[in-house]
Amino acid sequence: MAKITYESMKLVANTASIPCTVISVEKKPDGSCGEVRFFAINDIFKKSYYDMFAQNENGDIPPYDDFEKSIEGELYTSHLPKEPNFEDECFKAAWNKEYINTYVDTTKMYGFWTQNILLPIVGESDDPNIAYCQFLYTLNKEMDSGKYAAVPPDIASFVIKACLELRNEKDFKSSLSVVTKDIRKYTNATTAAVITIDQDLKKYKMLSGDATGDATNPEKAFATISYDIVASWSSLLKETNSIIIKNENDMDEMEKKNPAWVATLHQYKVTSVCLVPFIHQQEIIGYLFITNFDTKNVIRVKETIELVSFFLSSEIANHLFLQRLEYLSNVDMLTGVYNRNCMNVNVDELALKLEFEPRPFSVAFCDLNGLKTINDNGGHDKGDRLLVNAAEVLKEVFKDDKIYRAGGDEFTIISFSSEDEFKEKIKLLREKASDPEWLHFAIGYYHDASNGNLRLAMRYADEQMYIDKDKFYKQYPNKRR
Structure with missing residues (x-):
């Protein structure tokens, strides 16, 4: 088995024609993901990373020639926020030798659509607790529908089915209820809910929900959750395109950021969460909220709900627009009663x-x-x-x-x-x-x-x-x- 060295990994990175870094991933004694570091980067990654992420809290940018030294060997969190989803993908690629390809809407964070590719690296490491993977990415200002060709067939089939259901002749809420139920079943979750939020009126509304077994009725559960908690989700999503809580460690990390929300999760015996925003014209108009999903397939779940949420966003935006038109034509603007x-x-x-x-x-x-x-x-x-x-x-x-x-x-x-x-x-x-x-x-x-x-x-x-x-x-x- 070939020996993994910095020089060999530098060569691997430089063979790529797009931004690429070899990442080292630590496995803790308990089998969980430890430190994730940028091990070796290519020049394209250096340039792209420098342009997008190098500015530190003081607004200073280190000299470009020295920038490589501030990346290689450092934790990925030195310049970027901690992202449990990214760590999980790196761990699966490095240790489970899985090939991972995702295409997600990160325009709210970076102004681009992002295709992330993670490839396992096989070789002998000096440290038995360290494994490696190759991380490559592409950026597009506009959505490239051709990138969806890389989506696994079962995910593509599910997304297409959801889109067709939303475009049938039934009324929107009936179709949305079907899609919500299908999402819950596909992710093997106990509950799924589609929520809209109006930041001007400081209100939120559950458009549809579905639960199974002894799970709490989503409508009753959300009736007890304040607007402030739902509004707080937007700040959590400033530096990520979705929130995924898959275990106790993730829950503990989230509790540090948002204790009020986590208290409600504990109240309803929620142990895992998927939360994806619906974004229209760079504004969050709602969320897809899933609890107690199949954490063994977290990457598939994440990719599926992010794709579905992208298409749901436009449908929900259209629904809200039509609702607004109906409101304006039927309600007296001064008093708020019917006209x-x-x-x-x-x-x-x-x-x-x-x-x-x-x-x-x-x-x-x-x-x-x-x-x-x-x-x-x-x-x-x-x-x-x-x-x-x-x-x-x-x-x-x-x-x-x-x-x-x-x-x-x-x-x-x-x-x-x-x-x-x-x-x-x-x-x-x-x-x-x-x-x-x-x-x-x-x-x-x-x-x-x-x-x-x-x-x-x-x-x-x-x-x-x-x-x-x-x-x-x-x-x-x-x-x-």
């Missing part, structure tokens, strides 16, 4: 349904008393604040009902609560909106027990509202419009 256009469409649809399948329902018209006086005396800004305040009260009282801003100061509620429950809501609304100097509603409502005539019910409620409004202005004539 007149949405009310007209919903009333047409509901009136037809009730005509054929009557069921009890209630309608209420709520018109603000004295808004014109407030606009005249305090300006329209103050009037707008009153409208916002009024909408907040309505949303608080009619939590599970449809609320529309039917006109300037008029709101409409359609409810399928029981008659007694709806009357209690009206009573509560009168208590909360009874200040003649600020928030005071004229209220008219009607309960239809069996007829199913929505438009007639709305007319009766409207008539009652005007009767109530006349009472207010008789009591407070100075506020009459």
Whole structure:
């Protein structure tokens, strides 16, 4: 068996026509990965590494001629952040003699797509605890679809199947649920979830989730996790394209960086995690989150979910865009309740349904008393604040009902609560909106027990509202419009 020396490895590195380094990988007594060092590099690696990563914390760049000395023999973490996924791949290549080829989106970190190639090196080492592998990489500003030819057939087949499912004729959420379940099964995980995040509104939402066995229902689990924890993931992903926790050591390292998140993982008995961001226009719009996956196939799992997440990103971005368009066309921007256009469409649809399948329902018209006086005396800004305040009260009282801003100061509620429950809501609304100097509603409502005539019910409620409004202005004539 050939002897591994610095000179021979330098020769191996220099035979490559792309950036290449021979890496030494230590095996600890317990069989885990120890120190990972750059052993010998070629000139192309030196130039590429110098251009991309050489700047230290002080902003100084060492002279190029001396830069090789600051790389060879040093831990890879001397200039780069510690990356457990990279260490695991190096260990498998050096010690298990596996050939590894991955192609991933690292544009958020480096501005490039990266193809990483790890090749095992066979030879006799001076240290029986050290083995070697060859690391080569290519960088592309744009995705090179041809690089996917190197993806193993089972991964390629799975990714294609997921893409076809997302592009079928079913609604997006149904298709996404199928893909999420397939991801969980493929990775042999206990749970999988697709999450979107809105950094402006400081909210996140689970679009789909799937669990097996005794695993915690993803929807219930995420309902107990704060936005701050989900938001903290972005800082962890500044220097890596995915987070993979495969054992206790990784979990301990993550606990040092993000103890609050790890506390929730312990709470739900999570021992391994895959977290991949969905990136659109250089911004994180969501995550693919997998727990308790098959850690024996961590490289295959990592490559699969990163590829799937790349295609999911565009589909989810499109879904969020369409949701935003629907929101803008149906929601009143000032108050946050449904607008007149949405009310007209919903009333047409509901009136037809009730005509054929009557069921009890209630309608209420709520018109603000004295808004014109407030606009005249305090300006329209103050009037707008009153409208916002009024909408907040309505949303608080009619939590599970449809609320529309039917006109300037008029709101409409359609409810399928029981008659007694709806009357209690009206009573509560009168208590909360009874200040003649600020928030005071004229209220008219009607309960239809069996007829199913929505438009007639709305007319009766409207008539009652005007009767109530006349009472207010008789009591407070100075506020009459």
